[in-house]
Amino acid sequence: DAEITQSPRHKITETGRQVTLACHQTWNHNNMFWYRQDLGHGLRLIHYSYGVQDTNKGEVSDGYSVSRSNTEDLPLTLESAASSQTSVYFCASSEGTGDFRNTGELFFGEGSRLTVL
């Protein structure tokens, strides 16, 4: 069965360290997204990609970067982790739009809990 997996599921790091969260999907979806989930804010979009070599900033992109070298993977990098980046991070993917019948449903990974001390 197709799926989307994230690793690590839990990570504790120190302020100032670089951290990379991995996301791998086997849906063969063009679109991939990174969200962070914080109490009272729901899910907020960090970065997204519509295909290989394409990346775009979301509403809370400061301090984060992504790269898309193949269809399956979209790693999220925190260049210099800050305590404000303590959160649960979700990767998601969806089929492309352009077909009005495609609702663009998101398929989510299980989340990665990151704690920055």
Added chain:
Amino acid sequence: AQTVTQSQPEMSVQEAETVTLSCTYDTSESDYYLFWYKQPPSRQMILVIRQEAYKQQNATENRFSVNFQKAAKSFSLKISDSQLGDAAMYFCAYRFYNNNDMRFGAGTRLTVKP
């Protein structure tokens, strides 16, 4: 920018009864999609129901149904015959039809009492 508002941070319902979760959104677009996602304690995000804005008929999925009021920009979720397994965080979400990113509300935590 599109925003999604869930005005009920927490709701509770007695098992077997019905509960309605509220969602409003702000958009200037006429073609879009709306979703309700469920997040149980396992943290996995699960799609509950979806609604295409161009459809007047309200979507239903078994015990889950929506009341979509396009003019009022309202999209509430009704859960009938509530079960203990319905206890979760519920998120309302919006996506403009020609845009791939989805915007979420802050969520409503639903408790089901036995």
